[in-house]
């Protein structure tokens with residue numbers, strides 16, 4: 001189908017097509033683009049994996065997973081059009097001499113998008129294999145999933161190997177939080193509203209809380225997750241990306257590098273957390289058995305495939321500080337964890353209190369204004385303000401109220417697009433703005449590595465918290481020490 005935005009005809013080559021990310025997110029995202037008429041009629045999806053399978057097996061696999069993961073049901077006509085785009089190619093990604101097989105499958109007359117949905121340790125092998133089979137042209141692009149590496153050093157090795165054969169303008173380091181509607185809206189909220197633009201600094205803001213809570217556990221991903229933990233899986237990438245968009249200086253424009261330059265400065269200005277201050281600045285936790293939505297769930301150490309002695313954290317809370325003109329003295333409290341009471345991610349900006357209260361008779365302690373940005377679910381923006389209660393009494397009766405902009409109510413005819421859909425389209429169209437540059441990844445690792453090193457050196461075990469709770473008690477103390485509390 002020719003589309004209104006006329007995206008180019010491409011071959012999307014999905015390495016790891018039978019994996020978890022592909023079946024839950026990537027194939028559904030591509031289907032949705034097809035449904036929206038955003039794929040060129042000759043665009044194909046070449047699924048690559050190491051088992052022997054036929055094209056029909058891939059079609060059956062895709063159909064089963066699209067049925068499960070595409071919300072709002074499937075359109076039969078679009079489904080058959082989409083399934084007809086699929087081609088399967090068997091390949092052991094580590095056998096770098098065997099990519100000639102792939103060369104016989106992918107198109108030579110189209111731009112190619114190589115999507116690495118595999119463990120990052122083999123990104124280098126895949127790049128080498130593609131190079132040896134002469135499968136990299138200047139217009140081709142590569143998408144690398146996060147986390148890139150396990151630490152700064154391993155991320156450098158991986159980036160070096162990929163950069164040997166791809167230029168930086170061909171490399172799309174994906175952080176799917178950058179494709180979320182509400183995360184993108186941070187730019188609009190901050191830079192299209194003078195109310196916020198002019199009050200977004202240490203003179204007006206007391207502190208900021210960023211919570212990314214998940215109710216899921218590790219979902220059968222023990223092998224990957226236990227090596228990573230919540231710090232590498234979520235903080236090093238998603239939370240630092242949110243933090244940097246929230247805290248960056250206004251970019252000159254919306255171009256990829258203008259935004260990335262500003263984000264990088266924020267990450268570089270984060271005060272290091274080291275062996276000296278690790279205990280006061282961070283808390284790490286691990287869930288034990290508990291209840292979620294009334295259902296008993298196992299603890300981390302009882303998950304399928306678990307090593308009972310694992311000290312990997314499934315929860316992290318951090319008091320982060322940005323050492324620059326705008327933010328000195330304003331803590332950013334971050335917390336993220338698995339098996340928390342609900343999937344609930346939000347940013348709460350606590351403005352400073354009024355210096356003086358002329359409404360003491362009706363309200364002794366005027367609360368500060370609070371801006372809540374609901375990232376997911378129930379996307380929206382909410383501002384807590386004080387308001388007069390209507391009435392004839394001569395005394396002013398005032399109370400706290402909310403200006404609430406709910407996306408689902410305000411834009412009821414618009415679908416909230418999944419992050420992977422948006423990002424896949426950006427790659428197809430060759431726009432790097434919503435992807436992460438190498439220096440950002442490295443600066444983020446540098447900060448995260450210091451925390452991980454300090455945890456290892458302290459030998460402390462992660463603090464237990466019951467599944468279905470908001471994390472270990474010590475995460476409450478982390479913020480209470482500053483006379484503040486988490487917004488629940």
Ligand SMILES: NC(=O)C1=CN([C@@H]2O[C@H](COP(=O)(O)OP(=O)(O)OC[C@H]3O[C@@H](n4cnc5c(N)ncnc54)[C@H](OP(=O)(O)O)[C@@H]3O)[C@@H](O)[C@H]2O)C=CC1
Nearest residue numbers: 016018019020021050092093094117118119120145146147
């Ligand atoms: N799952 C998620 O929700 C998210 C994942 N990511 C990232 O996406 C990437 C993929 O993750 P995920 O899908 O969960 O991982 P999976 O392990 O589910 O999938 C990886 C796929 O790569 C294949 N593979 C691994 N090694 C080789 C090899 N040598 N030759 C051929 N195939 C190989 C695996 O094949 P086989 O099945 O035969 O082992 C598997 O199908 C990772 O980098 C992860 O960090 C990022 C965000 C979210």
Ligand SMILES: O=C1O[C@H](COP(=O)(O)O)[C@@H](O)[C@H](O)[C@H]1O
Nearest residue numbers: 176214216233234238345376419
């Ligand atoms: O990257 C990852 O993100 C998911 C959470 O993503 P969301 O879009 O559902 O908020 C997380 O569960 C996973 O462990 C991590 O790898």
